Amino acid sequence: LTKVGDKTISYDIQGNPISYLGHTLTWEKGRQLKSFDGIQYAYNANGVRTSKTVNGVKHTYTLDGIKILRETWGDNTLIPLYDNEDAVCGIIYNNEPFYFQKNLQGDIVGIINKEATTVAIYSYDAWGVPTVAGDTSECNIASVNPFRYRGYYYDEEIGMYYLQSRYYNPSVGRFINADKSDLINVTRNNLFSYCFNSPAAYVDYRGNIPQAIVVIAGICVALFVKTFALSIAMYAYAAIGARFSNNIDLSAWWNPIGNLMKNRLENSKLIKERINSYIGKISKKSYSKTEHINFADRKKYLKDMDLWLSVGNAANCKITVTKTGKRRWFTSKYQYKVKIELSDIYDFAKFNKEENGLIITAINNALGYYPMSWGILKSYSWKIKHEFNYYY
Incomplete structure (x- = not known):
């Protein structure tokens, strides 16, 4: 892909975009995004993101493997909550708990507060472009919450999802850089494709191994119906x-x-x-x-x-x-x-x-x-x- 509308994309020899739809990107250690315009990113030895700096404000992540335990920036603290399947199910933002409402595909479609009142509503297109359909909270929680489509972490400032190994652009429906070359057969010869170009049927939590969401959801539904x-x-x-x-x-x-x-x-x-x-x-x-x-x-x-x-x-x-x-x-x-x-x-x-x-x-x-x-x-x-x- 070299052009979307009237905006162009150019790549380095490793398949990483350096000019992307009007934005300037830099890379390090092969496939790690170092900067997106003025936004800076840092990673640990395992290649998992540990911080991002947006408009001079540094967001720092406390991790357990690839799972975020805490995010801090300025005077703010955000603690993700997880269920027994390690799927994110809510957040604690500056000591205030909020809980997620999900659909069967794992999209965060609503947020409820401790009073059991829905305070934020999201909608998505088929590829995951989020829209805030409503926010009645006093803390702008719909924007503060980073978990959106499929429960992925959303970088609102660049309009992309961070999927551990790569960044996914839902407005284009592709990853911004190439997958590992040893996975070429798995990804059906398209190293930039997201979920085999079938976003309704698959989910990809790590940026390289799509899973059949129909199978996962089907098992959950079958167990629920039986129980x-x-x-x-x-x-x-x-x-x-x-x-x-x-x-x-x-x-x-x-x-x-x-x-x-x-x-x-x-x-x-x-x-x-x-x-x-x-x-x-x-x-x-x-x-x-x-x-x-x-x-x-x-x-x-x-x-x-x-x-x-x-x-x-x-x-x-x-x-x-x-x-x-x-x-x-x-x-x-x-x-x-x-x-x-x-x-x-x-x-x-x-x-x-x-x-x-x-x-x-x-x-x-x-x-x-x-x-x-x-x-x-x-x-x-x-x-x-x-x-x-x-x-x-």
Whole structure:
């Protein structure tokens, strides 16, 4: 590429641009960008950027490998927050925490503050050119935050993403300099291309090894759907089915939502604890009790997350345990017949961060409470009866 519109590009013998669309660039140690107009860059022995100086202000990075632990400039400090997959999920800017809202491709599409209020919104084109669609913060957080498209680090002053080994220009859809020559076959003979020229299907965190984002996202979606199948099904009914019937019986063998709930109830840690306690109270043949049941203790019953999100705090739960006298072969466990009768109203209450935490509050209110208050979702009554064998 030697020209974009009426602006030209010229290169040195290593494929590094020295005149780039009206800008002057210098290089060192082969492929390291040393300066971009008046902006200066420095790197460690591993080639990872340790600082940049913009308009006389030096930004210094504290690193753990390639991961940024802290960025400081002037009187400002920015600390990235990471999830258990080492993906950036928020920042602490001058002691104020902010959290990211992402789409399935990993783009930062919004920023929420500690009050669970969205204070910044981003949009992107297919190649990652960012646009600030809104910023209501008092600290210009949309501009301060460097993490944007795919979670990449964005150098706003030059309009490019720093991807560890190279700089990516989203407005052109290419890296500004060539990839390593030993990767020529991997990059399909184009050493400047970004993600095989398929930005929607791939992601490139290090500037040289694109990964299939469709595969990564697909795995995440599949695991999410499997783990929260009941929650998704009941939510979908609130969006569609409840407009036709707001009182449903999930007991029938053919009901897919009912079958999901039956499976979750049989495997629920909370339900098993209740059954075990009732077995100890059987005086003759059976014991029955109707009570409030709360799946919302997510710390104690983490495996009941799907029931917590779909059933939550159920008003009416009747559990009847009957001893059959039968014994399971080759064990000391006896068989019991368990009958569960459960009913409630599917709706969303407004959460607050003091009781439910910031992230849970933001998700509940954004996906549940507000859509229901706007009429996008409809509340509905449901009930279910389920019998199964239990051994204890």
